[in-house]
Each structure stands twice: as C-alpha cells, then as structure tokens.
Amino acid sequence: MSLHGKSFIAGVPVVSGTDTFYAFDPRTGEKLEPAFGESRSEDVNAALQSAEAAFEVFRKTSATERATFLERIAEEILALGDPLLQRASAESGLPQDRLIGERGRTVGQLRLFAEVLREGSWCDARIDVALPERTPLPRPDLRRMLLPLGPVTVFGASNFPLAFSVAGGDTASALAAGCPVVVKGHPAHPGTSEWVAGAVNRAAAACGLPAGVFSLLQGSRPEFAIALVKHPLTQAVGFTGSHRGGRALLEAANSRPQPIPVFAEMSSLNPIFLLPGALRQKSQEIAAGLKVSVTAGVGQFCTKPGLVFGIGGPDWDAFTEAFQSAIRSVAPGTMLHRGIREQYCQSAARTSQTPGVALLAQSDSEAEETSTQARPLAWKTSAQTFFGQPTLQEEIFGPATVLIEACDLGELRLAASKLSGQLTATVHGTPEDLADAGPLLEALERVAGRLILNGFPTGVEVSPAMHHGGPYPATTDSRFTAVGTAAIQRWARPVCFQNFPETALPVELRNGNPAGLMRTVNGKLTRDALGQ
C-alpha cells in the first residue's frame, strides 16, 4: 500500500497545482512522506460538479442499495488492515489500541446506518388519503417523506482521524440519506484520509454507483474551506472543530445567495456539578473518574469536562486534594498536532493569568515540545470569579480542567444558568441531593444537549437515543445530533406528493408498504399497507 498524495475527485487521483503540504508525526516532529497537493478552486468545482451529477443517480437508489454501499465501505476499511492504523497513529500520535477501537466505531457507525436504512422508517412517511366527498372542499391525496438535500461537504476532524473524518459519522449519515459527499480531509492526517477515501471509492465502484458520489479534497488553507461552503452546488455542511472555524463556515453559508444548513459541532466545556452528599460519600471515586475523563486521549474529546463545580467545605477540600494528586500522577501525552498543542499552551497561559484563578495541580513530569506533549493541568477558582471572567467559558482543548468553588446550592444554580450552550452537563448526587436539585437540573436542561447523572461525559454512545448536540456555541443547530442514528435527519427535507399515481410515487409512499415501514396514515402511526 502506497500513498500518492493526490486528492480523489470522483474516484480519480487529481493534483491540479504545485503547492504541497506534509503530515508530521507529532510523537517525533518527523515529516511524513509523501507531499500532498493543495486543492484549488477548480478542484472544488470539479468535485461538486461530479457530486451533483452523481446525485441524479444516487437519489434514486433504494434504501437497500445504500445500505449495501455503507456495509461495503465498512468492509473495505477493514481490508486496509494494519497499515491504516499505523499511518493514522503516525499522523495523530494516537496509540494503536485506541485506533483499533476507533476503527470499530467507524465500521459500526456505517453498519448502524445500514440498519437504519433497511428498517426504513427514518424517512417519516406520511399519507393522507384523498377525501373526494368531503365538504366544503375535497381533500387531495397527500404523501410526504424525507428526501436527500443534495451534495454535502464534510470537514474531517483531527481528533478522530477515522470516526469523525473521511468515512466518519457525517459522511456515513449523509450517504445514508442519499447525499453525495465531498470531504475536505483534515491536513493533519492526509495519508489516513487518502487510504480511507480509496476504500470508499472501491465500495462505490463495487456497488455500481457513480464515482462522483464521493470525493476527497486535500488541503490546508482556510480559503479553500470557505470555497467549499460557498460553492453553489453544496447543499449542506458537516463540521467538527473549533468555535472559530465553525462560526466562519456558518457565516460563509449564511452569506450565500442561497443560505444552506451548517451542522458544526464546535465547543463545549461539559460542566460537572458535584452535590454535597456525593462529595461526602465518594469524593475519592469521583476524583479518580474525573481524572480519566479529563486526561484520557490527552483531553482531546469534545465532551471532556472543563468546569467542575462544588460547594466549599471539608468534602470539597478532600475531593480537591484527591484530584490534585490524581492530576500530578498523569504523564504528559502527545497531542494530535503542533497547532493543537500551541492552542493548548495559549489557553493554559490565559487561564493561569486570569485574576482569581490559581493553579491547583500539574503533572509531575514536564511536557516535551519535541514530542508535542501536553502537560495535564488543573486550576481552582471561586464561583464569583467565574461570574466575572467570561474567558473561563472558553474551551481548553486538552488535558485540563477548572475546579470552581461555590458557597451554596443557590450559587451552583446561578452558575448553571450563566453557562453558554454545552454538549453535556453532569451532576453527581445521592438520591437526597437529587431531591433538592430540580432547579439545578432544569437550568442545565436549558443549556445542554445531554444531561448525565453520576457518570462522566466522555464516551459517546452511537445509538438511537444518543444526542450529541446542544445550544450554540456547542453546535450551530441545537435541533440535530452529530452522533447516533438521528444524525441522518440533518441531510434530508420533506417533499409532499399530491395526487400522484401509485407508480409515480417513491416506494416508501405506495399503498402496499412492501418494506413494512412505520408510517403516519391519516394521522395514525402504522406499519399496515393502505386499504387493509
């Protein structure tokens, strides 16, 4: 297996310019061969023209055909074997074991969306039969279902080089919905991207789909990202990354003559609230769990807890002390790339310099810059300081968190109500704690997409009931999830067919209901065929 360093436009390796960039092994700083060509605006146009042409075929595929395609992508990714994991590890610094797990998740997501398609009810089919005799006006036959939006642009994320990248959740859900995908590969792992794109290309060919159903454009320049969003054929955007990046894409999308939806999952502090009884009963256990949640994967998860609130007193002090020791014991780890490490160092310096914020703990070992390491860190401050320092609500991406001491439950509630939008919010409490925690939980329900009791926010299940989203700035659209089966709904819109003969209707809306979909027929949910 070799790498050619080119983009893939509709299955064809393409390099249109002479500018290149390289991946680097963050563990060593070593430059990794080969050079990758920077995509240019003509590549953006070619990829989207191919996607648009492919859409004319792809939108007419059956749910089963698309399921087979997704399953084939999963197989082709597995067939890439160990070299994929080795390259991904070299490009991301992530250990092989983690990448084995992430590959499992990537393959699992593809298969899960295949299941969603084979079951089929996701398309929300609704039928109101004609009532020709109704007075004063007859009712026409109305049949509605979700249909794909068109070509989608997906931005690969650096922190999941497999599961949120070229064939990750955004791509899997968009293809499931029937949308061709143009991926902008993340410049930190172009080799991983190229191989996974090859796997998608082979799956498309094996399934007899037009090659334009998928393209991968490699590149490192912000203006190229904006060009993808602004291209008139792009109909929606999926992104996981920084607040600044997501907001820029949102603004580009909204300034188009035809604005398009942007699903950007951006920034979350994932606050944790420790209630008095929980602190009394299990401060050591919580400190140990928090250590893992803050530092696992070198803190590079979007659900890493960055704010931990509790009420001052001996139990809080015991917890703080235990957490202090725990953080000291965690060795620095290699971050994904130098840019993320620089950002981490800047955010840490900003926090350390914030008036009223004190360093609580740092890893006993110093971080080595040559191996792109981040030193685990924890700070402590008061709720009053938190209220007065808005920068404490800026995400620190990496193995760091801030402990915040409140004077009473009222101040905890006030802190909850002052939070900006979050992916998650967590409460630790005994049954007695929770009996008094209604207002706190209600405040958190306003700001978060997922509420967790007596657990930790990291570890996002890929399942029907998962919601990985939340109010701005956690995401740009709180109504949709980036993880779990509901993610498919981002890429579709309803279309209603009025007075269509059976044969001109999509199969999902025909009387016979051959796939046994759950449909809303005359207002009632049923799997029955019509006329039975």
Add this chain to the structure above:
Amino acid sequence: MSLHGKSFIAGVPVVSGTDTFYAFDPRTGEKLEPAFGESRSEDVNAALQSAEAAFEVFRKTSATERATFLERIAEEILALGDPLLQRASAESGLPQDRLIGERGRTVGQLRLFAEVLREGSWCDARIDVALPERTPLPRPDLRRMLLPLGPVTVFGASNFPLAFSVAGGDTASALAAGCPVVVKGHPAHPGTSEWVAGAVNRAAAACGLPAGVFSLLQGSRPEFAIALVKHPLTQAVGFTGSHRGGRALLEAANSRPQPIPVFAEMSSLNPIFLLPGALRQKSQEIAAGLKVSVTAGVGQFCTKPGLVFGIGGPDWDAFTEAFQSAIRSVAPGTMLHRGIREQYCQSAARTSQTPGVALLAQSDSEAEETSTQARPLAWKTSAQTFFGQPTLQEEIFGPATVLIEACDLGELRLAASKLSGQLTATVHGTPEDLADAGPLLEALERVAGRLILNGFPTGVEVSPAMHHGGPYPATTDSRFTAVGTAAIQRWARPVCFQNFPETALPVELRNGNPAGLMRTVNGKLTRDALGQ
C-alpha cells in the same frame, strides 16, 4: 367589544410611547379608529422577559395541559363572534365568507395541535436501556426526547389575518411545543390582532398558565422587528411575508452572538407545467382552474401560480386564448393594504417592461385606487426570454401570472432545472404524458416542497402529510413545514438524559409509558412499556 389600541405584555395592556399608527379599510381608504401605540425597545424587552419567566412554568406543563390550552384558545376565538369577522374584514378587505372559512381553519389548527399533543408521539422519545455487562464498555441508560426551545417570536402575516397571524399556525405550533410566544402583530390589522390576543390571554388565565406565555406587540417599524429577533431571550422566529423581510430577519438572527433558527416562508412562483396530452384533452378546463388559482383571494396566496409553462402549438394556443378570456372576465379585487397594491403595480410594470414579455390579458375593468384594487393580469413570453430575464423569477404578489412557451419537452425540463426554490410545482399530464415526464418531475423535486399532479397549488391542507416549505428562497429552512402537524418540530430540540432515575425523567421517557406513545426502544418502534 371595544379596542384600546395597546399592546398586550403578559396579559396587561401597555402603551409605552406616544407614537401611534392606524389601520385603514382598503375598500374605502377610510382610517379606522382607534390609534395603536407603536411598541418600543423597552416593550420588546418586557415581553421577552415575561416570556422567559413563563417558560420556566410552561415547559413543565404536560402535553394534556397544553392541549387544553390550545382548545381553550379556539373556544375564546369563536366566542369573539361576528365583531371579529367584521373588524378583520374592514382591516383586510377580505370578504366575510372567506374570513368565516379562515376562522374555521384557525380554530381547526389549534385543535389539530391539541390532538397531536394528546397522542404525544411527536416528541420522538427514544430509549436505549443500560447494558452494564457489555464489553469492552458498558452502555449507560440513554433516554432522549424533544423539548421546547424557549421564547419564540412570531410575525403576523397580512394575507391571513387569522390563520397566519396572532393565533395562527406558527403560534399554535410553538405553544404546542411548549414555547411562550411573543407576536409582532401585522400593522395592517391591529384591531383583529388585539381581539385575538385578548382571546389567547383569557385562555391562558382560564388554564392557570402564567400570563407571560403570550404577548402581542403592535408596531409598524422595521427596526422594531429587528429588535425582536436580536433580543437575546428570543430562541426562534416564525415569519410569513416577503423575501426582503424574511432575509432581513435571517441576517439579524445570524449576526447575533448566539444565532437562532428563523423559519421564514417568503416567496414562491409555484410554477405549473402543462404537458401536451393534457393541453390537448382539457385546455378549457385547465384555463378555468388556473383562472381561479391565480385570482382567488385577489392572488394573495403564497401558493398562487405565477409561472405557467407549456409547449407551443395549436393546443397551447387554444389554452392561451381560453385563459385570456378568463382573465378578462375577472373583476378587480381589493387588496389587503395600500403597500401590497403599490408593490403589485410596481411588479406588474416591471414585468410589462421586460424585453420579450407581452401583456396577454387584463381584466376588462380598470382597478380603482381608492378601493385598493388590483387588476388581474397575464403576460406571455418564451422560454428563451425566461432563461435570460432573472426578474421573471421574482414573485408578483397579486392576481397575475406569466405564460411561458417552450419549444419542446427538453426546454420544459431545462426551465424546471433553472427554477429557484419553490413551495410547490405542478404538472398537468395524461398517463401518456407522465410516462415521459420522469426527468421533469425529478427536476421539480429538487426545487419544490410539494409536487402536484393535475391540480392547482392554492388550497393548502392542514394535515399530517402536508409540507408547506421548500428550498430557499421559498423558505429559509427547507427541512421544516409552516403548515400541518409537522410544523411543531420547528420549535423543539432533543435532550438526552443519561442514567436518570425513573422519577427524575419526563413522563414520556419513563418505563411505564402511560400515554402509550410510539417510542424507539433499543432501536425498535413500539408503544409497549419497558420490561414488558
């Protein structure tokens, strides 16, 4: 029944400034008493503060309580009796009969959303039970449902002073979802708005709800509309009106520190395609139906057909001639207000002056300006002219349409592919026509929210399978409908509860499923309780 000319903030009549405006009877130009106070920024703030406070209570109401509230609003509107219809008629120029029908629709919508709430499955409850023994990692208990976004601002539309105004579809669906509503009343019918707002206030009081669940702000100034959208407590916006107005609100929403969803239903030409067999078999019938669809309600429906395409030849000529006579026979009608009439005259003049466009027909009677009349109009042109003149894709709101002659089916398809986003697209064809019309229908499926065969687009059913939406500029968000039961989905977002004890969960997510909701349990749709 009298009018006080004040806004209603949380049930209390308020007038904060001294500036006023009046409604006018478009049939006579007569100024209608009383003067209405112009809302100011402090009123916007007071209304949204009240809405935010009310939300803390309203979000915790049961679906049944909200259903009762909606049903009570319907009763209170009916209890306003004939004076409401008389005032609405004076303020809109719409005849009493039409307003009786519209009141029925308004009341019917409120009751339909009450039914949706009583059935309850709209909240898309999903449960993945805990799998504590799963390896390598256990699965936590995950339960997700849709919860209300928060205070919603609704802009009343002038063309449906009841059904798309103070207690219209946007308000009904937002209240159903659990969102307090602040309505900006349309300045053309402030008296109608005041009375309907009083009905909503009485219903809220009768149901023991906080008065802040609903406010009506009266005002005529654009900056006041923008202030509503920009207020930080506004969490979503519903609007029906012009493209310019909707785009301004969208841009205001997107420029907020926290962008919010805007559901603006703006502008649609609702193209009709007449295929050769249909023209041959029923050109007279189509001409008669088209006349009604273009001129009913003085052409002031968002689904009025503004472009009619066909292939040149004797059948097209026969149709054109029949339509010409039909338009000549329609008397001018009174438009909703002077601003709409001015806009109609300007759009008509622009169309008449477009090179290659010829006037085909006009009403035999001239329109009287004193009674705010619009003269029915039709133009004809060629597909080639249509391709070269983008202004022909601008909506003409009023009783007018443009017939466009193509040379063959290929040109029809090309025209379909060049259309901007539409609420509807219609095809008339015999079974033989339709056998060849696949590519045309596919092109139309890309641009429209509703496709109609052998019918007319006006007359929008309020039902589960209706989709009243479409790609931009028909709406700002093609994924949602403004009419029908699915409209409730605009005002809600998913929240996932992880590891919550039964008693801390919303009732919709508890094991017992007392309301018998259709839920997704471990990936399967079922009405069963858990553990059965």
